[in-house]
Amino acid sequence: MSLARQVLAVNDDLPIRTNTPVHSGKVRSVYWLTPEDSQRLIAQKGYDVAPDAPLAIMVISDRISAFDCIWHAEGDMQGVPGKGAALNAISNYWFRLFKSKGLADSHILDIPHPLVWIVQKARPVMVEAICRQYITGSMWRAYSKGERNFCGIQLPEGLAKDQALPELLITPSTKGILKGIPGVPEADDVNITRQDLEHNFKAFGFSAKSDIAAYETLLKQGFGVISDALKRNDQIFVDTKFEFGYVTDSNGQEKLIYMDEVGTPDSSRIWDAKAYGEGKIVENSKEGFRQFLLNHFPDPDILLNKDRMPEREALARDNALPLDALMDISRTYTGIAEKITGQPVALSDNPKAEIVQVLQDQFGLID
Structure with a gap:
């Protein structure tokens, strides 16, 4: 086979x-x-x-x-x-x-x-809820260019790449293209503030303004549960994305629930704690594959610049990657799944x- x-x-x-x-x-x-x-x-x-x-x-x-x-x-x-x-x-x-x-x-x-x-x-809440415990990835790239305000949160001076943030940050962005919301560009994946959510809670799909606090609580609780469990496996939960929606139960009660996937190597960054303690970053998430792509192609700007999307699509369509690249990420995914669940992936x-x-x-x- x-x-x-x-x-x-x-x-x-x-x-x-x-x-x-x-x-x-x-x-x-x-x-x-x-x-x-x-x-x-x-x-x-x-x-x-x-x-x-x-x-x-x-x-x-x-x-x-x-x-x-x-x-x-x-x-x-x-x-x-x-x-x-x-x-x-x-x-x-x-x-x-x-x-x-x-x-x-x-x-x-x-x-x-x-x-x-x-x-x-x-019924989805039209917000990608991102939690960050460390400054890395796109946040670090923006910070290193002088940006200090992220989704209405002011970051201090003097942060270093990959260091722990002073507190867990919630940096939401739009899920899909939302129209007619003052101050929010009509584009996918745009950073938004808590004030944006409060002033336009219905446009973002919340049933009540008070549900914004409920969603933040679920974010922090979910992040904490996963982070504590990963810690026991010598892993660091760096950042993640949650999605939420509303359903009605058999008693006719509306409730806010988690949607999509949670705490996976696709939706999160997970680092090896021992390596981090030694000053190295070992990715146990898709971030390792992203880094491979950035190093593999001579012009990484194609992958980072949204204005070059046609070139990027051609790059993906016309280039068969080395088989090792996909087998490496296979070992990452199955390895972290076995660590978390205690069961082999068949x-x-x-x-x-x-x-x-x-x-x-x-x-x-x-x-």
Whole structure:
């Protein structure tokens, strides 16, 4: 069995019964179930959701996205072996830990396969909530050029690259292009302040102004839970992105929940604590792959400059990376997943066939 065949690169062509187009993102594809199938599963499985809640099958791929492009390698390697299963396993572990500690629920209702979630539809908060414990990455690049105000927070002079920040910072940005909000440019991923959120809470998708404080609490609690657990594995939780949304439970109660993935090497930076203590940065996240790309191509500005997006897309499309680059990140993903969960990440011999089988046998969702 070739390794390339064990990679799930295309995940939007499964014969899952749906009456709407499949939504395919950079890494996950979402199949919205028919109202009949959603209601049948809610009744059969006893999910704690409104009886008419729309449900979806979310299938994660092994594709690797960086700098808003999908990358591939020699030998027809269209993704990273074990990446999807590792990301799901890590998120599943943190979501369970959050629930056991009395934090919020997530959108996940069932996990029928290592690459699959059954989720309920949430009304998203249009904010990417970023928490930072160290100054690195884009924040350091801006700071080193003289910027001191980040999302309305004034940073002190004299900070050094990769050092711990005086406190955990929340630096939100827009999720998607939001229109008609005073002072907020109509572009994706624009930094915003807490004042922006308070003055326009409905435009950002919050039900009430008081929910801004609730979301900040969930951010800090979630960051703390993951950070403490990683510390026990000699890892540093550097920064991360959370996403939130609203759902209605079986009693008709609206609640704020965690969405998407949490605490993964895709959405976070994780450093090896022992190496950091020795003055070195060893990445246990996708940041290592980003750094590889910046070093691999002669003109890294193409990857960093949003105005050069057509060149960047051509770079990703026309260049098969060395196979070692994807195998290195495979070891990073599966290694950190095994550290966090205590379980090995198993590669599927035929992931599509396995997914189809389980969705038909246990859920009756295959046409």
